[in-house]
Amino acid sequence: MNTPNQTSTVDRESITPATNPLGLDGIEFIEYSTTRPQALGQVLEMMGFRPIARHRSREVLLYRQGAINVIVNAHLPAAPDAGAAASEGKPVLAAVALRVRDAAAAYRRALDRGAWAVPSRVEVMELNIPAIHGVGTSRIYFVDRHDKFSIYDVDFVPIPGVDPQPPAIAGLHFFGVVQYIGNDRTEDWTEFYRELLGFSELPPEQRFGILPKGRILQSPCPPASRFYIQLIEPEAGVLDVEDDEALQRVGLGTADVLATVAELGKRGVEFVESRSVHTEDRGALTKTWLGGVSFELVHDERG
Structure with a gap:
């Protein structure tokens, strides 16, 4: 602890974290x-x-x-x-x-x-x-x-004759990635992303989409390119997981979820509709294809 007549400028600077140490940009x-x-x-x-x-x-x-x-x-x-x-x-x-x-x-x-x-x-x-x-x-x-x-x-x-910049449906853009983790591993993975990449934890009450489970980590990117990682542990008492950890699905942002669902529906995309998960203006979840591919739509005005 510094005495009253000591300067603490160096100490303050030494403990101030870099807001975006890697210059992450999406x-x-x-x-x-x-x-x-x-x-x-x-x-x-x-x-x-x-x-x-x-x-x-x-x-x-x-x-x-x-x-x-x-x-x-x-x-x-x-x-x-x-x-x-x-x-x-x-x-x-x-x-x-x-x-x-x-x-x-x-x-x-x-x-x-x-x-x-x-x-x-x-x-x-x-x-x-x-x-x-x-x-x-x-x-x-x-x-x-x-x-x-x-x-x-x-x-x-x-590829010859193909538009190299095909437009996004309803302004779709990267929103984030959902990661399944093992039991009691939330703190470990939070530290991993914080220490290596500069991510920060969002407060528990700040949630996106229709599946508000686990912990949300926010990238240190500028607002226009910011994305999120959602860490989800198995439900307590349902499944004991230690090693089965993986990236599970991709989150796509859109300014109008319902309009995007309607447009994708015309293309044959089906969405999960159940008692616990259903399409609404906050988000939607596609069905799973090929045993492991699904996308989550999340309301995001950046679209």
Whole structure:
């Protein structure tokens, strides 16, 4: 403790956390691993995505609508950590790529704070995108090429005759990711995202959508690109889970949930309607396809 005549300027500065230490600026892409890319592609197209480019050397497709990029990775021999579910054809949310100010600096900072590095498997004519291990077998990529020059300019070849910027249905955009975790693991994962990436915990009364379970973590991004991670433990007394942790589904924001549901319904998308989960102006949940793919719509005026 300082005495009255001592200055505390240095102490105050030393304990003031950086509000956005990595310069996070939203999600660049999410990646699915699967041995059934055509089936997953049909689901994505029903949701409004369009395939716009193919990877130069791998069985990988880039889908897009608006500012949402989805990678479908069927190059499983190069990604053995995709898990047994992917090898059985069940799509797995395998990675999230985060936009950062400086990818190399973000990667080094994460490693310095205890992250585990993912060995790169770069081939000729490919970018080296640094990554750390996330939940389960997933990866967290750091991307700093996302403006005039992007990672897709190097690694992907455009599909001829396809609009590279297909519009988003009803202004859909990334809202966040839902992560299933083990029993009594909320504090561990909160610390992981806070220490490595600068996330902060929202108060319990601040909730989004129609599934207000678990804990919500907010990214330190500017408001326009801010996204959220929802940590959900098994219900008490129902299931004992220790190792079965994974990214579970993607949240998409829209300014008008009901209008978006109606538009997607015309495309064949079905939504969960039950006593506990049903469509309303706060949000909606799609049915699950292929044993592991679902999307949650969340009311978000940024759309």
